[in-house]
Amino acid sequence: IIKKSNNKSVTAESAKVRQLLPPFLRAHAVKNYIGDMDYELRQHLEEYWTGHDQVEVCPFVAKYTFALAVKLLLGVRDATELEKLAKPFVEAAGGIIAVPINIPGTRFNRGVKASKRIREVINGIIAQRRKDLADGTADPSQNLLSHMIVEVDKRNQDTKNAPTTDGDMSSDLLGLLIGGYDTINTTVVFIMMMLVDYPNVYQEVLKEQMEIAKEKSSGELLNWDDLRKMKYSWNVACEVLRMRPPTVGAFRVAKTDFTYGGFTIPKGWKLHYLPHYTQRNHEFFPNPDKFDPSRFEGAGPAPYTFVPFGGGARMCPGNEYARAEILVFMYNIITRYNWERLIPDEKVVIDPLPRPVHGLPIKLIPHKTQA
Ligand code: HEM
16 A cells, blocks of 8 residues: 555546557457567567577567557657667666656656657657648558547547647657557566476477468468467466566555455555565465466466456556567567577566566577478
8 A cells, every 4th residue: 555645637647548549459459460560570580580599588579579569559660760769768668667866867867858858759750640641641540649649639629628739649659658568578588588497388389389380371470360379378478477477566546445454445545456466376376486377278367366467447458469469479489499598597687677687698599490
């Protein structure tokens, strides 16, 4: 329990964004992104991993997830534009969970300055996109930003509503980029670590993914039906999300007085939940420190015991997008490679999300017959 809540404006602002998100983040929209996710990853692998026998996983994954999010959410494909966003983005993401001391030299201060620079770049992209939408060279259904501009402009015509500004939109978009960045990075990095540590699990995932690869013609991109077949792979990803939930939790406000564990929580108090503790509860996850993807077979864990994406009305709206990106990643890496850790006992730090301290350097062992 943190404190009595007084932060109504943040809640109202996120509620506004939430209304604009579903068409672009729900399963029916995510279906259309799978080809792009796959294509972009193949390009990245070709550029950064093909022909190398030693690589670092963390920077590679970060580059890929960022380029993909900028393409799918903002519709930006141009390398110069991407570079303008990429540099300050890493500092902005790093300042999100930092001691809020805004003086030069602090991580928080660097994050604030970087997010200002990103908003300026996004404001420029919004202005250009408005022109492109007006002269018909952009399509409103192409990406989240184009859709947002059309919806916001429509809504702003109704003078009863307080207008949503371009600044509001760029803040929301920055929030989205950040929300789906470190979370996915952390998940795929730990999947790669676990698959080295549990070779029997690696073999099972390989078998499942090779079955799918066998059915594809050369160069054919993944689609929704392929992802639906990746049941065991998703159980593995869920077990990683259970043992290493990327987020340190989220907040809720008590709507009424209630008692929990012998403590009375008064109405209006702010609460913080921690997926890490819930997901290691012996009652729901026997032998909780054991990596065991079979926990997710059949009906899986009881409701609200597995909460890496939160739960209820404010559950993460990016969960389908995340699932697709994680599975596309697993397919591409596993059908191409086996790998070994170059630092077998590499330490994990929490900074503020968990990450291997040296960026997970690995030795790549390509399969003899590639997918
Ligand atoms: C493995 C990947 C991800 C994990 C583990 C994750 C986890 C979470 C969690 C725990 C929350 C708080 C939910 C709550 O309040 O109970 C959240 C919120 C949110 N996430 Fe994600 N997330 C992931 C990926 C994404 C992606 C890919 C996007 C966008 C493309 C995204 C966008 C958001 C947004 C906008 C919110 C705020 C929702 C609101 O306040 O109503 N997330 N996420």
